[in-house]
Amino acid sequence: MAIKPVELSKAYRLLQVGPTTMISAKHDGDENVMAAAWVGIGGPNKVVAYIGKQADTRQLVEKSGYFVVHIPTAQQMEIVLFVGExxxxxxxxxxxxxxxxxxxxxxxxxxxxxxxxxxxxxIPNSHQEQNFDLFMGEIVAAWSDDRVFKNGHWIFDDAPDELRTVHYVAGGQFYAIGKGTKFNHGPGVD
Structure with missing residues (x-):
């Protein structure tokens, strides 16, 4: 094994292996859905989403004050690519x-x-939104498909492969989430 430097412009990819997402919003009868690669946890019950100024959905989020983060499955990749393109x-x-x-x-x-x-x-923060295209949202409602998320836990090992979440890693490359493994709490701990 060799430890090699990572180009700084690509270093974020070491962390960005969360699920590929879609974002939807609606305001005054106008609605949209977009693909979103940079969405993550912003703290307890909070989400942070990068929504660029070029995105039609951004205007709907700014006007309505709400958005939905979708966690698509492997069987939905054509939809994700369609709404992204x-x-x-x-x-x-x-x-x-x-x-x-x-x-x-x-x-x-x-x-x-x-x-x-x-x-x-x-959660309004015009400085973050205008300068960095980052929107923070408080989760006010959530639903899941109970074949893959039940009682507060992912259960992919018991679900069909087409229901696995998909993770974007750059350059058009996606991975479906793999098999779960449980580990001990450390060496010498039962």
């Missing part, structure tokens, strides 16, 4: 072919078939 500016009917639904009390589109959905209320 197509803008509503050039494809106004982009959402027509998506299997969308709405949860009671939340008028935000959600894509069917995901492993989980997190409704987030924006």
């Amino acid at each position: 197509h803008s509503k500016n050039t494809m106004p009917n982009k959402l027509d072919s998506l299997p969308l639904f709405y949860q009671e009390e939340f008028d935000i589109p959600m894509v069917e078939g995901c492993a989980g959905w997190l409704v987030c209320k924006v």
Whole structure:
């Protein structure tokens, strides 16, 4: 084994192996869904999402104050790539072919078939949003497919492979989450 330096412009990739996500939002009848690679935990019950200024969905998030983080499965990769490659500016009917639904009390589109959905209320921070395109949201509601997430735990080992979450690692490369393994709490600890 050799320990080698990592180019600093690519060092973030060492951490960014979380699930590929999609973000949806809606305001005043206008709605959208986009792919999002940089979404993560921002603290207890909080999500941080990078939403670039070029994204149509960003304007909807800014105006409504809400967004939904979707955790898609391996069987949904065509949908993820589709919403990531197509803008509503050039494809106004982009959402027509998506299997969308709405949860009671939340008028935000959600894509069917995901492993989980997190409704987030924006915690305003104009400095972070304008200078770094980072939005923090408080999770105000969440749902999961109980075939892969039940009683607060992922259970991928018991689920079909097509329901595994997918992880983007750069350059068009994705991995489906692997098999779970339990470890002891350290050497000499039972």
